[in-house]
Amino acid sequence: MQLRQHLDTDYQRQLRLFGSPGAVVVAIVAFALLMALPFLIGRGTLAGIGLAAINNALIAIIGAVALNLLVGFTGLLSMGHAAFFAVGAMAAAIFGTQLELPFPLVLLASGLCGAGIGVIVGLPSLRLSGLYLLLSTLALHFLTLYAFLQYQLYNFGLSGVFYPTAMIGPIEIGTDHRWYFVLVACVVATILIARNVLQSREGRAFVALRDHPTAAAALGVNVAVLRIKAFALSSFLVSVAGALFAFNLGVVTTDAFTLHFVVAYFAMIIIGGMGSLLGSVLGAVVWEFLPQWLASAASNIDPATPVIGDTLARHQAQIISVVMGCIIILVLIRWPAGLAGVVRSTVAAIRSWPYRS
Amino acid sequence: MSGCAHSVAVRNVTLRFGGVTALNDVSFDLGAGTLGALIGPNGAGKTSLFNCLSGLYRPTSGSVEIAGTDVTRLSTHRIARLGIARTFQSPSLFKGLDVIENLMMGTYMESSGGILTSAFRAPGFAASEAGQRERAEEILDLLEIPQHRHASVEDLPYGLQKRVEFGRALAARPRLLLLDEPMAGMTLEEKEDMVAFIFEARERIGFTLLLVEHDMGVVMEIAEHIVVLNFGRKLSEGTPAQVRGDPSVVAAYLGEDADAGRQEAAADA
Amino acid sequence: MIFFLQLLVSGLAVGSVYGLVALGFVLIFKATDVFNFAQGDLLAVGAYLMFVALAVFNLPVALAIIATVVAAGILGAMLQRVVFKPLQGQPLLTVVMATIALSLIIQGALVIIFGSQDLSFPRTLPSSIVAIGALRLSMLDLIIMGCSVVCVSAFALFFRYTSLGLQMRATAEHPEAAALSGINSDRVFTVAFSIGTVTAALGGIFLGSLQVVSPTLSQIGLLAFPAVVVGGLTSIPGSVIGGLLIGVLQQLSAGYFDGAVASVVVYSGLLLVLLLRPQGLLGRPSVQRH
Numbered sequence: 001m002q003l004r005q006h007l008d009t010d011y012q013r014q015l016r017l018f019g020s021p022g023a024v025v026v027a028i029v030a031f032a033l034l035m036a037l038p039f040l041i042g043r044g045t046l047a048g049i050g051l052a053a054i055n056n057a058l059i060a061i062i063g064a065v066a067l068n069l070l071v072g073f074t075g076l077l078s079m080g081h082a083a084f085f086a087v088g089a090m091a092a093a094i095f096g097t098q099l100e101l102p103f104p105l106v107l108l109a110s111g112l113c114g115a116g117i118g119v120i121v122g123l124p125s126l127r128l129s130g131l132y133l134l135l136s137t138l139a140l141h142f143l144t145l146y147a148f149l150q151y152q153l154y155n156f157g158l159s160g161v162f163y164p165t166a167m168i169g170p171i172e173i174g175t176d177h178r179w180y181f182v183l184v185a186c187v188v189a190t191i192l193i194a195r196n197v198l199q200s201r202e203g204r205a206f207v208a209l210r211d212h213p214t215a216a217a218a219l220g221v222n223v224a225v226l227r228i229k230a231f232a233l234s235s236f237l238v239s240v241a242g243a244l245f246a247f248n249l250g251v252v253t254t255d256a257f258t259l260h261f262v263v264a265y266f267a268m269i270i271i272g273g274m275g276s277l278l279g280s281v282l283g284a285v286v287w288e289f290l291p292q293w294l295a296s297a298a299s300n301i302d303p304a305t306p307v308i309g310d311t312l313a314r315h316q317a318q319i320i321s322v323v324m325g326c327i328i329i330l331v332l333i334r335w336p337a338g339l340a341g342v343v344r345s346t347v348a349a350i351r352s353w354p355y356r357s
Numbered sequence: 358m359s360g361c362a363h364s365v366a367v368r369n370v371t372l373r374f375g376g377v378t379a380l381n382d383v384s385f386d387l388g389a390g391t392l393g394a395l396i397g398p399n400g401a402g403k404t405s406l407f408n409c410l411s412g413l414y415r416p417t418s419g420s421v422e423i424a425g426t427d428v429t430r431l432s433t434h435r436i437a438r439l440g441i442a443r444t445f446q447s448p449s450l451f452k453g454l455d456v457i458e459n460l461m462m463g464t465y466m467e468s469s470g471g472i473l474t475s476a477f478r479a480p481g482f483a484a485s486e487a488g489q490r491e492r493a494e495e496i497l498d499l500l501e502i503p504q505h506r507h508a509s510v511e512d513l514p515y516g517l518q519k520r521v522e523f524g525r526a527l528a529a530r531p532r533l534l535l536l537d538e539p540m541a542g543m544t545l546e547e548k549e550d551m552v553a554f555i556f557e558a559r560e561r562i563g564f565t566l567l568l569v570e571h572d573m574g575v576v577m578e579i580a581e582h583i584v585v586l587n588f589g590r591k592l593s594e595g596t597p598a599q600v601r602g603d604p605s606v607v608a609a610y611l612g613e614d615a616d617a618g619r620q621e622a623a624a625d626a
Numbered sequence: 627m628i629f630f631l632q633l634l635v636s637g638l639a640v641g642s643v644y645g646l647v648a649l650g651f652v653l654i655f656k657a658t659d660v661f662n663f664a665q666g667d668l669l670a671v672g673a674y675l676m677f678v679a680l681a682v683f684n685l686p687v688a689l690a691i692i693a694t695v696v697a698a699g700i701l702g703a704m705l706q707r708v709v710f711k712p713l714q715g716q717p718l719l720t721v722v723m724a725t726i727a728l729s730l731i732i733q734g735a736l737v738i739i740f741g742s743q744d745l746s747f748p749r750t751l752p753s754s755i756v757a758i759g760a761l762r763l764s765m766l767d768l769i770i771m772g773c774s775v776v777c778v779s780a781f782a783l784f785f786r787y788t789s790l791g792l793q794m795r796a797t798a799e800h801p802e803a804a805a806l807s808g809i810n811s812d813r814v815f816t817v818a819f820s821i822g823t824v825t826a827a828l829g830g831i832f833l834g835s836l837q838v839v840s841p842t843l844s845q846i847g848l849l850a851f852p853a854v855v856v857g858g859l860t861s862i863p864g865s866v867i868g869g870l871l872i873g874v875l876q877q878l879s880a881g882y883f884d885g886a887v888a889s890v891v892v893y894s895g896l897l898l899v900l901l902l903r904p905q906g907l908l909g910r911p912s913v914q915r916h
Contacts, residue, residue: 328724
């Protein structure tokens with residue numbers, strides 16, 4: 001009896017947000033740093049990274065968490081990432097630009113649109129093997145882009161879909177500074193939601209679906225329905241990210257939603273660590289910031305330097321692609337758990353020092 | 358405490374894929390609460406029969422009734438919800454979950470919830486999780502492995518993995534438990550422990566058991582009713598004594614020559 | 627009517643390109659279980675290799691084709707050794723990610739080496755016009771169709787009658803039994819990748835002759851996927867038929883409407899097939915439910 005009570009408290013502690021006084025301290029310090037950051041950077045840059053880039057990274061974190069929930073935790077391969085960003089952007093235009101609904105409502109509505117489309121697309125393909133979802137989301141990618149283009153041309157014109165300044169109540173979210181706080185709030189909410197779902201019956205079932213769907217079915221899991229739920233949750237979050245992306249950018253065209261965009265997010269979760277929330281954050285940050293660091297390092301190389309200088313100047317994006325592609329393959333072969341795995345092993349090694357784990 | 362165990366009635370089940378006939382007109386009965394065993398040489402169709410019972414394969418013809426309900430055309434998860442749990446021949450633990458989380462997956466059917474409830478920690482969530490955790494802890498205690506609570510399943514030795522998988526099936530409080538070679542790869546002591554656990558679990562939960570097993574000692578110790586398969590056909594059925602004495606069973610296991618040899622020896626004597 | 631027939635013929639020509647790429651994809655998938663997302667990029671690689679053979683090394687057309695094919699075969703073998711062999715046994719997710727990464731690398735590398743502008747083959751296959759009644763057909767289209775028929779037949783014969791072909795079929799059907807029978811699966815995998823890359827490269831050579839050589843070839847190569855779905859993920863003849871159907875569908879839509887609509891039609895077709903007959907025309911429906 002006594003033991004049982006002790007364990008109950010133990011598990012409830014696990015479920016609570018801050019498991020120990022130590023965790024609370026860390027959270028407070030992190031919170032303070034996060035709040036101070038925009039004031040520290042101001043209009044300048046920190047190691048070549050400005051507030052605008054940080055905002056992009058925050059949006060990327062939401063996208064990466066959503067993709068990891070689907071691919072890393074539930075094992076469903078989807079090429080629909082750009083398509084759902086586009087759905088979010090399109091819904092944001094309909095609800096925000098055209099219907100002029102309040103911003104928070106626009107975000108919610110965009111998310112729901114994404115979830116709805118996720119269910120529709122998921123229904124036929126999720127009964128079948130995972131490869132079919134990959135193919136049907138590939139089709140979805142092209143069809144959605146076409147729809148977005150038609151929507152853009154019909155309602156706005158060649159220059160793109162326009163978004164008004166976001167307003168939360170009377171406050172205008174017009175500067176990078178203000179966007180930063182809105183986005184940090186959204187990221188925190190996303191991570192909390194993801195964590196709550198993962199530490200629950202559904203979250204365990206997602207992992208079960210990934211690892212052994214037959215055994216999961218034998219335990220009463222309706223595999224097809226749960227896959228659709230995972231897809232809907234992921235699509236909801238991605239579409240919200242899309243709406244945030246659109247409002248932040250102000251003008252959006254289909255150029256933003258290429259297959260390269262899809263691959264970039266896969267790169268984020270692979271390098272960061274599939275099946276890990278920390279991995280999603282790390283991967284998004286690395287993917288968004290590494291090019292900036294490379295660029296500022298590369299700017300030290302005189303463009304006149306034969307071959308390298310010229311190539312760096314003209315094809316920076318492609319060099320990043322090639323480097324990132326190689327890193328992905330290396331990570332897949334050598335460190336399949338990604339950066340998050342490296343962090344975990346390092347922490348474990350430190351904890352058990354001087355013993356080897 | 359015992360729930361109502363399920364009876365099993367298999368009627369003329371035939372299973373064909375491509376050119377292979379895995380099961381050929383197999384019929385048998387298993388009474389509610391009976392400890393049954395399914396034996397036969399490799400390739401006899403035992404796992405195929407399990408797959409038919411748990412909805413993974415649909416028989417080409419024939420029917421399967423569990424507790425009077427025709428389950429022949431039902432899907433796996435629906436059959437599971439009728440109170441049937443099973444283990445698999447090859448390890449089927451969820452690698453991304455630790456031991457206790459694997460066991461908690463066993464309680465999936467009994468709990469309810471939904472993504473929104475979990476995402477926003479609606480009232481009832483904590484109680485539900487605590488309940489599931491409590492059941493998992495009970496199983497950990499029953500199987501004497503509480504120290505492995507947070508172990509990663511990949512790091513566990515094979516015998517322990519099998520035990521955890523057994524525990525996961527138990528967590529579902531099944532009325533029909535199908536165990537596919539649960540003792541494969543275990544040491545003698547581990548097997549003895551498992552036999553004891555099976556009896557104890559049956560005391561606590563009260564299920565009908567159908568066990569596929571190659572170790573005849575274990576089978577004779579546990580089983581009250583045995584079904585023998587060979588080349589997809591039912592060879593024999595009955596109590597351990599009846600099956601042991603059945604000449605066709607002896608022939609199947611030891612070969613025709615051994616049987617003939619014995620007859621010759623008897624004739625010479 | 628004339629318009630329709632001309633579109634049909636050009637559709638079959640483009641379709642045979644898709645068919646070749648799709649064939650390579652299905653071959654790799656069946657033999658090695660690798661879902662090669664970079665198959666379309668291999669088509670682009672083939673086109674660029676041909677360009678190099680023609681423009682940089684000034685080889686005559688026939689020799690250039692041979693050189694490209696050999697280079698592609700070697701590339702395929704190298705890819706298998708360096709990337710896919712270390713990943714053997716990993717879950718499907720990991721392997722697909724690797725091919726996605728490969729796609730990223732190839733696309734980036736092509737632009738870095740060649741730039742993103744359109745290039746043309748300096749000396750192409752004959753491109754005169756053949757007149758049959760009121761029909762104006764391109765000789766190039768006919769040659770491509772003819773060559774594709776020859777290639778597909780050659781592969782079919784290879785699989786049916788050579789020892790290596792038999793080994794590949796065995797490994798594709800039942801890898802464990804094949805290994806137990808003494809078949810060197812390593813060699814089979816390497817050959818499968820080589821051939822898969824070669825067919826994609828051939829597609830690139832043909833497509834590069836029909837159009838310009840540019841990085842957008844990768845995007846066009848993606849159309850092999852609808853072809854594979856229509857034909858059946860596990861059927862080699864199906865992939866060729868699927869390719870032809872997709873090619874015709876694309877050309878007809880582009881001819882009667884426009885290029886963007888063609889894309890929509892093709893991918894809607896893919897979704898429709900997945901909805902109504904997921905195993906495609908010639909694929910086998912799977913026995914298990916999951």
